[in-house]
Amino acid sequence: MTDLKLVVKSAEPETDLIKVFVLQPHDKGSLPRFTPGSHIRVRLPAGGDRAYSLITFDTVSTTPENGSDLFRIAVRLEEESTGGSAYMHSLKPGEVITVGLPKNDFPLHEGSAPAVFLAGGIGITPITAMAASLTARSFEFRVHYTGRTRGSLAFLDRLDAMLGSRLKVYYDDEPGNAIDLAAIIGSASPESHIYVCGPRGMIEAVKSMARSNGFADEQVHFELFTNAVSAGKGDTFEVELASTGEVFTVPSGKTIIDVLEDAGHDVLYDCQRGDCGICETTVISGIPDHRDVVLSEDERSSGKVMQICVSRAKSPRLVLDL
Numbered sequence: 001m002t003d004l005k006l007v008v009k010s011a012e013p014e015t016d017l018i019k020v021f022v023l024q025p026h027d028k029g030s031l032p033r034f035t036p037g038s039h040i041r042v043r044l045p046a047g048g049d050r051a052y053s054l055i056t057f058d059t060v061s062t063t064p065e066n067g068s069d070l071f072r073i074a075v076r077l078e079e080e081s082t083g084g085s086a087y088m089h090s091l092k093p094g095e096v097i098t099v100g101l102p103k104n105d106f107p108l109h110e111g112s113a114p115a116v117f118l119a120g121g122i123g124i125t126p127i128t129a130m131a132a133s134l135t136a137r138s139f140e141f142r143v144h145y146t147g148r149t150r151g152s153l154a155f156l157d158r159l160d161a162m163l164g165s166r167l168k169v170y171y172d173d174e175p176g177n178a179i180d181l182a183a184i185i186g187s188a189s190p191e192s193h194i195y196v197c198g199p200r201g202m203i204e205a206v207k208s209m210a211r212s213n214g215f216a217d218e219q220v221h222f223e224l225f226t227n228a229v230s231a232g233k234g235d236t237f238e239v240e241l242a243s244t245g246e247v248f249t250v251p252s253g254k255t256i257i258d259v260l261e262d263a264g265h266d267v268l269y270d271c272q273r274g275d276c277g278i279c280e281t282t283v284i285s286g287i288p289d290h291r292d293v294v295l296s297e298d299e300r301s302s303g304k305v306m307q308i309c310v311s312r313a314k315s316p317r318l319v320l321d322l
């Protein structure tokens with residue numbers, strides 16, 4: 001895959017913990033176009049990368065594609081950053097970074113059915129472009145945006161200007177103003193598509209409530225906001241590959257995929273967040289500690305499959321069909 005070299009045009013604080021980066025091409029050329037919900041992966045100097053959604057408030061374009069001169073992303077500084085958000089927050093205007101081409105794992109559905117967007121914290125970032133696109137096309141939708149405090153929420157003024165009464169904001173620290181997911185999903189029209197971007201608990205709750213309210217799985221779209229720290233955190237365990245008998249130790253701070261790649265194995269994966277399902281692997285023995293959002297409750301409790309990009313082990317060893 002071709003990478004892009006981008007210059008940091010600006011790096012401005014949006015909240016106490018969130019900075020917004022405007023990026024432009026290093027060679028003064030144009031950038032590839034992207035569809036609402038897309039992200040780019042920023043390559044880290046120490047290895048690895050981090051995915052950040054592309055933001056736009058462009059409601060002029062009537063096509064689902066947006067932007068070609070600048071990329072805009074927002075990065076929340078994680079308290080336990082292992083390098084991703086700390087690196088991003090250290091960047092100054094004029095510095096050059098390397099990113100992958102835009103990719104969309106969270107696209108808008110085709111058609112004009114009403115949309116319900118649910119954003120938790122920094123999970124608002126992909127929803128900016130999606131809401132802008134639906135605004136441009138005069139489609140019916142609502143954005144429900146929740147966070148711990150008013151000060152923790154990004155882009156409130158711009159969202160308010162773009163969305164008006166289609167935006168509803170919730171804060172956990174204000175009595176009576178916490179988000180009521182059951183009420184929102186319960187009152188959505190049956191043909192609606194529901195989009196949720198936020199932490200794992202929020203996605204799990206929305207998926208479960210949508211199912212119990214009769215929404216088909218195809219009507220529920222989700223993208224997980226997690227970070228490599230929480231994905232890799234946990235007790236050390238061993239992984240045995242059934243095909244070769246090799247045994248690897250997976251320490252806290254590394255994922256199964258990290259360890260297998262370090263050992264020179266080719267592993268199939270994509271999102272590295274536990275929401276795309278590509279890295280699903282059969283478990284021959286051992287007890288997985290599931291941290292994804294793609295498996296169903298039945299698949300999870302069967303213990304027969306797991307997503308090796310984020311999930312860990314509750315038993316000392318997992319034997320995997322690899």
Ligand code: FES
Binds near residue numbers: 279
């Ligand atoms: S790579 Fe997407 S779920 Fe693991």
